[in-house]
Amino acid sequence: MTACGGAYSPEVRRKYFISGPQWAAAYNGSALFHAPTRPAIGFEEVIRKYGEIGVQYWCTHDTDVIATSALGRPEQAEILGRIKAALDKYGVRCSMVTAETFYDAVWAAGPAAESPDVREYAKFRVRNNVEIGHELGANFAVYWPGSLGYYVQGAVEETSTLRWYAEALNAACEHDIEIARRKNRPTLKHCLEAKPFEPQAEILLPTSDAMLAFISSGLLTHPEMVGLNPEYLHELMWGAAPRAVLARALLAGKLFHLDINDGYRLKHDVDIGVGLVNPLDWLNVLILLRSHNYTGPFNLDYKPPRTTSQFGVFEVSFPTAVDRFITLWEMAGEAIADPIIKEATDALKAGGAPSGDPRAGQGDAQAITAAHRELLTLHELIAHRLVQILIGAHRGRVFSIG
Ligand code: GLT
Numbered sequence: 094m095t096a097c098g099g100a101y102s103p104e105v106r107r108k109y110f111i112s113g114p115q116w117a118a119a120y121n122g123s124a125l126f127h128a129p130t131r132p133a134i135g136f137e138e139v140i141r142k143y144g145e146i147g148v149q150y151w152c153t154h155d156t157d158v159i160a161t162s163a164l165g166r167p168e169q170a171e172i173l174g175r176i177k178a179a180l181d182k183y184g185v186r187c188s189m190v191t192a193e194t195f196y197d198a199v200w201a202a203g204p205a206a207e208s209p210d211v212r213e214y215a216k217f218r219v220r221n222n223v224e225i226g227h228e229l230g231a232n233f234a235v236y237w238p239g240s241l242g243y244y245v246q247g248a249v250e251e252t253s254t255l256r257w258y259a260e261a262l263n264a265a266c267e268h269d270i271e272i273a274r275r276k277n278r279p280t281l282k283h284c285l286e287a288k289p290f291e292p293q294a295e296i297l298l299p300t301s302d303a304m305l306a307f308i309s310s311g312l313l314t315h316p317e318m319v320g321l322n323p324e325y326l327h328e329l330m331w332g333a334a335p336r337a338v339l340a341r342a343l344l345a346g347k348l349f350h351l352d353i354n355d356g357y358r359l360k361h362d363v364d365i366g367v368g369l370v371n372p373l374d375w376l377n378v379l380i381l382l383r384s385h386n387y388t389g390p391f392n393l394d395y396k397p398p399r400t401t402s403q404f405g406v407f408e409v410s411f412p413t414a415v416d417r418f419i420t421l422w423e424m425a426g427e428a429i430a431d432p433i434i435k436e437a438t439d440a441l442k443a444g445g446a447p448s449g450d451p452r453a454g455q456g457d458a459q460a461i462t463a464a465h466r467e468l469l470t471l472h473e474l475i476a477h478r479l480v481q482i483l484i485g486a487h488r489g490r491v492f493s494i495g
């Protein structure tokens with residue numbers, strides 16, 4: 094790490110709204126075809142390490158820190174007390190809490206199953222999660238409805254399931270309003286996170302766009318409290334352009350929270366560290382977010398490599414992920430201010446090269462095309478400039494085999 098150079102200090106890292114999930118740091122290497130490879134690690138150690146690295150915010154699932162059987166019981170208050178003490182001690186803040194509605198067997202048919210008992214239990218879990226959030230000082234709640242769907246067709250009636258799912262979200266929002274009033278705190282921002290596949294075979298809300306439609310479907314009693322937590326890789330997984338997904342969310346005013354990581358198109362959820370696969374696309378995503386003043390969290394929802402030691406997780410995996418993000422964010426600022434990109438963009442907006450042909454301004458397709466022959470040339474020039482910024486070539490860096 095020392096030989097690599099280019100690391101930011103913890104003080105610098107703390108200036109960014111970067112959050113580290115409990116589950117990412119505590120990931121033990123297990124998966125469907127993979128045995129665990131790392132020992133269990135609790136919240137005290139994770140929070141301490143995040144504090145040292147300079148990851149200023151921490152987030153968690155309810156069951157990452159509280160056993161399912163202890164939720165809503167006196168033991169919950171005792172654990173929350175210990176979490177608050179650890180956050181205080183290590184100078185870290187809780188940004189987000191999320192209810193696990195996919196792992197336990199109770200969710201086999203999802204959180205909006207036909208059984209009223211399951212649905213009542215789902216309401217308890219999301220209401221309790223809101224309470225945990227307020228208790229820990231969080232401002233965001235995330236919902237990943239990965240088990241909202243089915244394996245075999247025909248038994249599940251999609252419109253009923255979606256209505257029932259809305260009832261759970263409504264319960265969370267209504268409870269939030271009550272608690273926020275009681276505690277004199279702002280209500281949480283409730284963020285839906287889509288993933289196109291896993292763990293159900295067919296998912297009812299597979300993409301961020303599906304979720305935008307759901308938010309404005311009329312089923313929610315407080316749609317203004319509900320927005321999105323897109324995950325970069327989850328959008329790549331269905332073949333989308335993540336930047337376009339984020340643009341649609343921004344236009345709808347619903348980009349509340351963002352899970353940052355990397356991976357491959359049309360493959361499973363590999364959760365690779367941000368910028369390791371698609372650094373150029375990430376630069377472009379951050380240019381979009383910076384130019385639209387996105388102020389929400391950047392949540393490091395990735396998995397440190399499977400055989401990496403606990404030492405490696407905190408000495409290499411997390412700090413490098415944070416530092417790549419910061420570098421790309423700062424480069425995005427540089428790209429926004431870049432005089433060449435600006436000149437090319439201004440020329441595009443002015444309408445390309447003036448042809449002097451008066452028919453161009455009179456709706457003549459041929460004349461317009463001729464007058465704007467270099468439009469895509471300028472697109473290519475901008476793309477070249479962005480790659481130059483990414484690799485440092487804009488600062489005179491060149492390679493030669495001569
Ligand atoms: C699960 C999922 C992640 C989500 C988590 C939030 S759960 O690990 O794969 O992308 O962000 O509940």
Ligand code: MN
Pocket residue numbers: 286324352394
């Ligand atoms: Mn995620």
Ligand code: MN
Pocket residue numbers: 324326327362363364394
């Ligand atoms: Mn993922």
